[in-house]
Amino acid sequence: MKKKIIYICSQCGSESPKWLGRCFECGAWNSFEEKVLDGNGKNQIKHKNENRVFPVKLSKIDIDESHRMVTDIGEFNRVLGGGIVKDSVTILTARPGAGKSTLLLQISKNIAEKGYKVLYASGEESETQIKNRANRVLDDIPDKIWILSDISMDNVLQSVDAIDPDLVIIDSIQTFKLDEFTSRAGSPIQTIECANALVEVAKNKNRPRAVIMVGHMTKSNEMAGLRTLEHLVDTVIYLEGASDEELRTLVATKNRFGPTGEVGLFKMEEKGLIPIENSSEFFVTHRSDKQLIPGSALSMTKEGSRLIVVEIESLVSRSFTPYPSRIGDCLRKDQLSTLISILEQRGRMSLFDKNVVIKTTGGLRLKESSVNLAIIMSIASSVRDEGIPNDVVFIADVGLTGELKPVPSLEARIRELDRMGYRRVYIYKDGIKHNIKLEGLEIIRLNTLQEVIDHVFGS
Numbered sequence: 025m026k027k028k029i030i031y032i033c034s035q036c037g038s039e040s041p042k043w044l045g046r047c048f049e050c051g052a053w054n055s056f057e058e059k060v061l062d063g064n065g066k067n068q069i070k071h072k073n074e075n076r077v078f079p080v081k082l083s084k085i086d087i088d089e090s091h092r093m094v095t096d097i098g099e100f101n102r103v104l105g106g107g108i109v110k111d112s113v114t115i116l117t118a119r120p121g122a123g124k125s126t127l128l129l130q131i132s133k134n135i136a137e138k139g140y141k142v143l144y145a146s147g148e149e150s151e152t153q154i155k156n157r158a159n160r161v162l163d164d165i166p167d168k169i170w171i172l173s174d175i176s177m178d179n180v181l182q183s184v185d186a187i188d189p190d191l192v193i194i195d196s197i198q199t200f201k202l203d204e205f206t207s208r209a210g211s212p213i214q215t216i217e218c219a220n221a222l223v224e225v226a227k228n229k230n231r232p233r234a235v236i237m238v239g240h241m242t243k244s245n246e247m248a249g250l251r252t253l254e255h256l257v258d259t260v261i262y263l264e265g266a267s268d269e270e271l272r273t274l275v276a277t278k279n280r281f282g283p284t285g286e287v288g289l290f291k292m293e294e295k296g297l298i299p300i301e302n303s304s305e306f307f308v309t310h311r312s313d314k315q316l317i318p319g320s321a322l323s324m325t326k327e328g329s330r331l332i333v334v335e336i337e338s339l340v341s342r343s344f345t346p347y348p349s350r351i352g353d354c355l356r357k358d359q360l361s362t363l364i365s366i367l368e369q370r371g372r373m374s375l376f377d378k379n380v381v382i383k384t385t386g387g388l389r390l391k392e393s394s395v396n397l398a399i400i401m402s403i404a405s406s407v408r409d410e411g412i413p414n415d416v417v418f419i420a421d422v423g424l425t426g427e428l429k430p431v432p433s434l435e436a437r438i439r440e441l442d443r444m445g446y447r448r449v450y451i452y453k454d455g456i457k458h459n460i461k462l463e464g465l466e467i468i469r470l471n472t473l474q475e476v477i478d479h480v481f482g483s
Contacts, residue, residue: 105282111232121267136166147199196238286328316411323398352382370426
């Protein structure tokens with residue numbers, strides 16, 4: 025049979041009938057790799073009708089209510105929309121040391137204990153390395169977990185046929201390769217083709233399976249490889265958190281089976297990733313009612329569908345250098361500088377010769393503008409050396425003019441604060457147009473930052 029040869033760019037995936045020194049699409053040099061096709065590709069596709077699939081009316085499609093494998097890890101189920109869909113393909117990415125492999129082992133154990141078979145294929149670790157981690161993290165190891173340490177995707181597919189698993193875990197997709205392609209493991213061609221093979225395994229109508237792939241992360245905290253990989257899969261989740269931090273957040277940036285942007289919260293301990301059940305208690309320091317600590321202020325932020333009370337701590341100290349420090353790991357440096365400028369100009373507090381350090385209890389990153397008033401008030405509290413009561417919360421954005429701004433879902437936040445037993449909340453005066461019936465929460469509606477400062481600390 026006549027063979028056809030084409031050349032594919034290893035950087036962007038573009039095709040060429042002949043070898044080129046420089047890719048005409050992405051401009052990469054010496055990036056074209058040879059790919060051999062058997063026979064005429066067009067004729068093969070045209071006459072290949074043995075697996076023809078006919079369309080079905082949307083109104084006639086039945087949904088199986090048991091189409092998810094629900095784990096006992098509530099935070100993981102939350103991110104995926106209720107559990108692992110049985111014919112889904114998920115990709116998990118994180119920085120080295122964040123706990124990807126640990127989380128996948130915990131998921132494997134949980135799924136196996138429910139009677140499902142799990143195949144865990146690793147191209148990075150040996151069987152003994154995986155077993156050592158399992159002994160450290162898991163209390164016991166179910167019999168329905170199989171481990172394969174190999175970089176051959178062909179061997180993975182053969183193992184799937186032999187074991188017939190319900191869940192296939194690939195750690196990581198960039199380390200595997202198919203024998204029919206000559207390029208190295210980790211190249212765009214190998215990564216996409218290996219992913220395509222796994223998608224076919226998962227989407228088999230006669231035997232659907234769930235697939236979870238681990239993807240490498242670049243230095244810019246993005247998933248490595250072509251964007252095509254993200255389009256292939258059903259769900260993309262990020263495990264965020266440095267190896268020296270206790271807090272880990274699991275975030276869904278794409279989800280065909282649930283809401284996008286949902287967040288799961290974990291803390292890293294010796295026995296692995298432990299779900300944070302009561303998030304507000306984890307992010308707030310518990311003090312007595314009479315214990316007022318300068319530099320502490322509370323706000324409520326929204327992570328996915330979850331409302332979390334977060335404590336913001338500030339330390340303002342005298343600077344002995346011409347350029348005072350502005351340190352805030354929980355938010356962007358330019359955002360911190362902007363809020364300090366607003367406090368100086370609109371709150372009439374001098375900070376030009378002061379160092380300002382900001383952090384959150386628990387290490388939660390501040391992404392919403394609803395916490396800006398609380399950040400400013402925590403700095404003001406530290407400057408004045410006056411504490412704010414522990415049952416007071418600030419929910420508002422602050423403009424450059426010093427005026428308070430509305431925030432989304434304000435009524436839901438206020439009702440949650442009332443349910444949790446807080447006594448006072450400061451908001452923008454027109455943030456809510458109507459009155460709300462509350463048990464014991466007092467709503468203070470003000471217009472400017474200066475009004476808030478005067479009301480809290482006195483004129």
